[in-house]
Amino acid sequence: MNISLKHIAIAGNIGSGKTTLAEKLAKHYRWSALYESVDHNPYLKDFYCDMPRWAFHLQIYFLNSRFTQANKIRLGKNTIVQDRTIYEDAHIFAANLRSSGHMSEKDYQCYLDIFHSMLDYVKPPDLLIYLKADIPKLVQQIQKRNREFEFNIKLEYLRNLNEHYEKWISTYTLGKLLVIDVNNLDFVEKIEDFSLIVGRIELEFNNLFS
Secondary structure: OOOOOOEEEEEEOOOOOHHHHHHHHHHHHOOEEEOOOOOOOOOHHHHHHOHHHHHHHHHHHHHHHHHHHHHHHHHOOOOEEEEOOHHHHHHHHHHHHHHOOOOOHHHHHHHHHHHHHHHHHOOOOOEEEEEEOOHHHHHHHHHHHOOHHHHHOOHHHHHHHHHHHHHHHHOOOOOEEEEEEOOOOOOOOOHHHHHHHHHHHHHHHHHHHO
């Protein structure tokens, strides 16, 4: 693995396996991992119960958290694998909340103003890994991890997020992109599936520096 690579980010819908893959890659390559702020998020449980009430609060919380991570990556020296990017906060989650009517146009434009101001200080990842998963796979993974606050997630919400992800990924030009279909993979229980992902990642890195 080429040590000059500094930032690998993992993108994907809720339940696609981002956090688990980030953890396994960090352990495998001895990278540092930055995870999404979920367990100590003061808005997440309330959001899934009442999206219109808490949408703006939640997105600002995530945006600030991701910007803090971006600064840490920019100023640090270690290779970092990141669980979700600041771009997804805006292009996927905030955009979906606005299009589905859970976030007002006024709040959405305020959010975008803050997001665009932050972009001057954010560098895109050297490699973005997108975990592509269909709804049955996402539901299976969400049920398996058994987080109480996720019991209120509706299938329509997951479908809308998937549509936003597919649209964003199809136009992604900020850097190198690796799409991994995880619908038939179990990289937790099957070492061969994890090895397959590692092999594809290393191939991308070799292509970058060949």
